[in-house]
Amino acid sequence: MRRSARSARSARSGGRSRHDRLGDTAIAAATVVALGSGVWLLGDGARTHTPPQPAAAEGSPDPGGARPAAHALVPSVPTRIRIPAIRVNAPLMGLALTRSGSLDVPPPQAKNLAGWYEAGTIPGETGTAIVAGHVDNTEGPAVFYDLGALKRGARIEVDRRDGSVAVFTVDAVEAYAASNFPDEKVYGAAHRPELRVITCGGGYSRTTGYQGNVVVFAHLTGSR
Template identity: 85%
Template structure:
């Protein structure tokens, strides 16, 4: 409970730093992988709308750990593993070698219950694109489905897709508490530098609109 309270209260600045470093290496880009194309980045048109807009919000679900995430419009269908905080207080990352694997912050909100649930995954690894490579191509209104251990599926609708530089990452906006069931999906982004790697993060904002 102490870890969760620290995360909710502070937004945990270290999480922003670790996602830049650990959720994408860009090493394959240096070798000209996939024509050396960087991952797609969201346009300003996909920016976050008024956060007070509660239309189409669904009632919260009972807590149940997530097991899989699907984002049909960008062909994501991946199992989820639990992620904890490292001893330094930053969010850990899924093993980079498993490119079709994402994670969720298991000491925080479970997807579907009231609050802000966090999913994170790599944009690439040394072999090429990984699970969230196309996350920046998502558009407002897209569907995200999260399978849960109790057999239910939490269905989220994307409110916005934004990109932030590492130095300007808005911790409270991304990680802060919510009064309804919300979801954040995070990977590396913000452009790529051969000298310093990825410059920031792509963040998807979504809220619960249904279940089955």
């Protein structure tokens, strides 16, 4: 998945002030580019399975079950993301914007690698932090292949360069068609530390590829 952006600035280290970074809404709607090709699905006629998609019950946050938000952390560059429920344990690279203004993506050949939008909010500080990764590559499933199977209440941990770990709790998991992606809902500003984890999904077509994106919504509930 790649979304266009209105403007760009060079990425800096975790010590940046909030005013030195792009706003949470810098990434805007225009183009979706697959975080996964689905090519491996076509390599064997007997292979018809596709990545799991979110259940409808996971798409609406349950206010009664939501854990209170933790206080924002001091900014520090994220280095790794772990999602125990779906066996994700992957290093994080910084993602900038391409020359055309789109969010870049991790190299597809690196199956166990995710990226974070380093010109935006740092995971753990107030605002909406963005993490993206491939669902597959030409060889098979990649880092976020099982993202659609995640449930509300699951834990996401982000290791940070200062040795701290930001702990997020999943609020909702949703799939959106590329033609109806809710940019403001996904990328919009937040008044607490929030996280979005994004990959391709929304079904697969042999002619047009993945039809949209799976998005996980989470908020900071602790640290260590």
